[in-house]
Amino acid sequence: MFTVLHSFHIPVMGTSYTADTPARVAPFGISSVVSLVDDLLLERFRKIYAEEYKLQYEPVPQREPDGRAKRITAYLNTLAEVVKIRFEAIKKQPFFSKNDKAKYFEMLPTGHPLRVLYLKLMGMKDAPAKEREDIETTLNHSMAEGSIDVNIMVKLDRLPPNPNGKEPLSDEFTDAKTALKGYAKSSLKNSAVVFSAGINQSLYNYMAKFKEFYRNSAGEIGKRIIVKASDFRSALIQGKFLARKGLEVSEYRIESGLNCGGHAFPSQGLLLPTILREIRSQRGVLHQFRETIVNFYKSKGWNTDAAREAPPPKITVQGGIGNHAEDLRMREYYGMDGTGWGSPFLLVPEVSPVDTETREQLAKATIEDFYMSDASPLDIYFNNLRGSGSEKWHQKQIELGAPGSPCRKGFLQNNTEFSETPVCKASRFYQERKLKQIAESSESEEQKEAMRKSVYAKQCICDHLGNSGLIFWGREKAEDAPQSICPSPNIAWFNRSYSLQEMIDHIYGRTADLTPPQRPHMFAKEMEMYGDWFALQTERWSGDKDQLAWLKVAAENFNEGMDYCLEVASTTPFPGENLASIPIRVEIEKKRLKENLGILENSHNR
Numbered sequence: 001m002f003t004v005l006h007s008f009h010i011p012v013m014g015t016s017y018t019a020d021t022p023a024r025v026a027p028f029g030i031s032s033v034v035s036l037v038d039d040l041l042l043e044r045f046r047k048i049y050a051e052e053y054k055l056q057y058e059p060v061p062q063r064e065p066d067g068r069a070k071r072i073t074a075y076l077n078t079l080a081e082v083v084k085i086r087f088e089a090i091k092k093q094p095f096f097s098k099n100d101k102a103k104y105f106e107m108l109p110t111g112h113p114l115r116v117l118y119l120k121l122m123g124m125k126d127a128p129a130k131e132r133e134d135i136e137t138t139l140n141h142s143m144a145e146g147s148i149d150v151n152i153m154v155k156l157d158r159l160p161p162n163p164n165g166k167e168p169l170s171d172e173f174t175d176a177k178t179a180l181k182g183y184a185k186s187s188l189k190n191s192a193v194v195f196s197a198g199i200n201q202s203l204y205n206y207m208a209k210f211k212e213f214y215r216n217s218a219g220e221i222g223k224r225i226i227v228k229a230s231d232f233r234s235a236l237i238q239g240k241f242l243a244r245k246g247l248e249v250s251e252y253r254i255e256s257g258l259n260c261g262g263h264a265f266p267s268q269g270l271l272l273p274t275i276l277r278e279i280r281s282q283r284g285v286l287h288q289f290r291e292t293i294v295n296f297y298k299s300k301g302w303n304t305d306a307a308r309e310a311p312p313p314k315i316t317v318q319g320g321i322g323n324h325a326e327d328l329r330m331r332e333y334y335g336m337d338g339t340g341w342g343s344p345f346l347l348v349p350e351v352s353p354v355d356t357e358t359r360e361q362l363a364k365a366t367i368e369d370f371y372m373s374d375a376s377p378l379d380i381y382f383n384n385l386r387g388s389g390s391e392k393w394h395q396k397q398i399e400l401g402a403p404g405s406p407c408r409k410g411f412l413q414n415n416t417e418f419s420e421t422p423v424c425k426a427s428r429f430y431q432e433r434k435l436k437q438i439a440e441s442s443e444s445e446e447q448k449e450a451m452r453k454s455v456y457a458k459q460c461i462c463d464h465l466g467n468s469g470l471i472f473w474g475r476e477k478a479e480d481a482p483q484s485i486c487p488s489p490n491i492a493w494f495n496r497s498y499s500l501q502e503m504i505d506h507i508y509g510r511t512a513d514l515t516p517p518q519r520p521h522m523f524a525k526e527m528e529m530y531g532d533w534f535a536l537q538t539e540r541w542s543g544d545k546d547q548l549a550w551l552k553v554a555a556e557n558f559n560e561g562m563d564y565c566l567e568v569a570s571t572t573p574f575p576g577e578n579l580a581s582i583p584i585r586v587e588i589e590k591k592r593l594k595e596n597l598g599i600l601e602n603s604h605n606r
Contacts, residue, residue, distance in 0.1 A: 003144040004338075005029040007109050007331065008507055010351065011253075011318055011340040012151035012194065013261055014486055016469030017352045019045050022079055022148040024351055025500070027086035028104050031147035032351075033194055034079070036179040037156055037411055039068045041466040042075040048473050049082050063163040068175070072182025079148055080187050087145050095136055096125055104143065107504045114142050149192045149226070152179050153263075154200035155378070158413055158422065175411065176203045184210040184223065192224035192250065197263065199238050208245040215297075219306025224250040230257050230267050232278045235286060239313070243289030246296030249313045252286065253340065254279060256319025258529040259522065261343050261488040264372060264381040266533050268550065269557030272319060273523050274564055276334040279315060283335075287312035316340060320490045320522040324509030325577035333571070341507060343491040350500040355471035358389065358483050363496050370489035372532065375459040377412040377425040381533075382461065383486045390464040393482035398456055403435070404428030405460035412462045426458040459484060489529075493519040513576050521578045523565050524585040530558055531589040538596040541603065548604060555597055562586045 010025065010032035012018055019042065021032040036042075043060060050057035055078060060071045093101040105118035121135045157176035162169045171177070180203065183193055195203075207213055212223040225242065227249050229235035235252045242249055254275060257267040267275075290308065297304045317330050318340025330336045345351040346362055354362070365385065373384035384391070397403050407413070407427040414422050418433040425431075438451045464484035470476040471483065493515040498506075505511040520528075537551055569582035 004031075005108060005112070005114070005144060005146070006031070006338075008327070008339045008341050009033070009147075009149075009316070010345055011342045012196075013342050013346065013352065014465040014484075015041055016045075016466040017346060017354065017485070019466075019469055020049070020079070020353060021345075021351055022146070023049065023082045023086070026083040026146035026148055027090055028100070028107060028500070029144055029146050030107075031149060033149040033151045034076075035151050035153075036072055036183065037153060037175075038409065038462070038466055039071040039075075039179070039182070040409060041469070043071045044470065044475060045473075046071075046075040046078045048475065049078050053082055053085060055081060065164065066173070066178070066181075067163075068160075068173075068178040069182035069185065072179055073185045076148070076150070076183065076186035076188055080189075083145055083148060087143075091140060091143055095121060095132075095139075103501055105139070107501055110508050110510060114139065147191055148188055149194055150179075150183050151194045151196055152176055152183075152203075153197045154195055154203055155197040155380075156411060157200060157203065158411070160410065161421065171202070172206065174202075176200060177206050180207060181210075184212045189222050190224075191222070192226045194226040194228055194253065195238070196228040197265065199234075199241065201241065204242055204245065204247070207247065213247055215302070215306050217303065219303065221248065221250070224248075226251040226253055228253045228255055230255060230265055231270055231275045232282055235279075239286055239289055240292075243292040244296070246293050246300070246307075248293055248307070248310060249286075251314040251316060251337075254315065254317045254336075255340075256522075256526055258372065258381075258533060259320035259488060259490070259526040260318065261383050262486045263376060263378070264383055266381065266530070267557075269530065269534070269554035269561065271523070271530065271558065271561035271565065272317070272526055273568055274557070274561040276317065276330075276336070277564065280334050283315055284312070286315070314338065318342065320488055320525055322490050322493060322515055322519060322522060323513050323576055324507060325574040326522050327507060328509075328574040329577060332574075343487040344494050344498075344503060344506075346485070346487055346491060347494050347496065348498050348500055348503050351503075353469040353472040354485075355468045355478060355483060357478055358468050358485055359497065361385070361387065362485070362487065362491060363494075365492055367489060367492040370487065370492055372529070374454065374457040375484075376461060377458050378414065379425075383488060385485050385487060388483060388485055389467070389478060390459055390461070390482040390484035393464075394456070394459050402428065403456055404431035405463070407460075408463050410462070424458075424460075424462065425455075426460045426462075431455050431458070461486070489525065490522070509576075517578070519578065520581040520585065523568065524578075524581040527562060527565065527582075527585045527589050531592050534558065534593060535596055538599050541600060543603070545604075548600060551600065552597075555593055558593060559590065562590060 012033040012035045015035045015038040018032055025032055060067050090100045093099045105115055108115035124132050154176055157174045159174045215221050227238045229252055239249045256272045258264050294304045294308050297307045314337040316338040317336045321327055321339055327339050330339050346354055369386045371384055372381050375384050376382040405426050407424050413424045415425050416422050423430050434455050438448050461484050464482050467481035468483040471478050506514045565582050566586055569579045573579045
């Protein structure tokens with residue numbers, strides 16, 4: 001049974017920024033998430049760790065049949081082995097020394113029984129060894145590793161070309177399915193797969209083929225299911241669909257639509273506090289599928305006892321949480337079971353493999369340096385850093401008259417405008433042809449320039465997101481490997497590198513707040529981002545009536561959400577919580593929303 005020691009987890013960050021985070025933090029009992037998008041990158045990380053720990057390493061060639069799944073399995077097995085080696089080494093360390101064992105217990109949440117017991121032991125340094133022995137034995141036996149979890153972005157589910165022939169591959173070889181297979185076949189235990197970016201019914205149907213996601217004869221699930229959802233309805237739909245397959249959701253991770261890192265999935269104007277209020281009042285509904293799951297087990301002739309008695313799914317939240325007060329707001333006011341802390345850990349060298357140049361740039365960056373971009377070839381909003389290595393590289397290519405990137409990996413190939421085989425919008429192949437099409441069109445020069453700008457915006461996040469980690473490990477040089485990074489704007493308020501213990505003490509409120517007093521509340525920042533988003537939709541509105549109706553509903557949701565935020569602002573703040581920033585932001589965004597609605601109405605009536 002999986003033991004949860006901490007009240008926070010470290011979510012997935014890009015393809016490389018948490019690629020080896022479990023090896024770094026799981027030995028300390030902290031859970032984190034690895035992206036399974038880029039199996040070729042994971043293969044390179046496997047070689048790094050195999051060399052460091054003198055583990056057996058047989059490369060899985062790119063053209064190996066079912067190679068993607070095999071590479072993922074091999075990497076996750078290596079991670080599990082490394083975590084075990086590091087964890088056992090910590091367990092063997094003595095008490096009463098300034099070592100990783102002390103760090104393990106000191107970092108536990110304030111008030112956690114193991115931390116309390118450890119501090120009691122520390123006060124018994126001069127007591128007879130016999131008196132300390134039982135406590136030491138209890139502490140040693142109670143130590144547990146953090147969970148090595150994986151993330152599958154379900155929308156990234158292309159069927160790649162067959163590397164060994166002209167016949168197309170069967171549907172089971174899509175990127176998402178092979179990632180799931182690679183994870184299912186790994187040696188990871190007490191682990192979880194996180195599904196993000198919507199629902200993929202085909203993938204969920206495929207998952208039912210693997211016994212690893214069901215309870216064994218002892219009633220335990222070796223590989224749990226976590227669903228990342230943008231709102232209550234999304235969580236409900238996915239939980240219901242999975243239950244019909246007898247699959248249990250162990251946790252729902254609610255994420256802000258915009259105030260997060262990576263790809264952003266804006267809701268229809270629904271703000272995070274509004275979503276959390278609904279979940280707080282309706283969370284029991286998410287446990288209503290228990291009987292459906294029990295009936296599935298019954299139809300298979302399986303033991304139904306454990307499935308029937310399973311606890312309700314946990315609900316956690318992530319996206320812009322920046323200090324202990326906001327963490328408390330999530331857990332104590334909204335009743336969340338835990339929180340996700342991502343981008344601040346990009347400034348913790350012990351946690352995330354970020355190259356020195358990029359880490360320094362993050363530390364110096366101001367709030368204006370972070371923006372919601374059109375860089376993703378998937379045409380999904382993408383949180384970005386101005387002046388990143390990748391951005392500079394793409395600009396140089398444009399100036400050289402050779403825009404676009406060589407498509408080395410192809411994970412984001414989804415456009416067939418100029419070819420039968422899907423290509424990536426950030427590729428040189430696509431951009432050359434699209435720019436030629438624009439040049440030959442009958443549009444005005446002003447329109448052509450806007451269209452060219454849209455083409456140039458697409459960046460090679462597929463390959464470039466992995467480069468920073470490889471530079472960190474000395475496997476690439478910065479001048480040859482442009483670095484893309486996609487942090488939440490929340491990181492702007494953290495301005496240097498931090499130790500792991502320092503950041504965790506910040507999360508648990510055991511140290512002075514690492515962020516300045518003027519940092520706006522996470523709810524205020526999200527409102528600002530939704531204000532920017534609505535202004536952008538207004539600017540880009542094409543005159544479509546259905547889109548206008550959708551935007552009007554979004555405006556109503558946004559406006560109602562801001563009214564609710566005023567209610568939250570009137571509650572008693574948790575120590576250090578900047579509730580005062582919320583009414584100020586509400587006033588600004590309500591005025592801006594009214595102006596943009598006026599622009600839409602005027603445009604519609606012309």
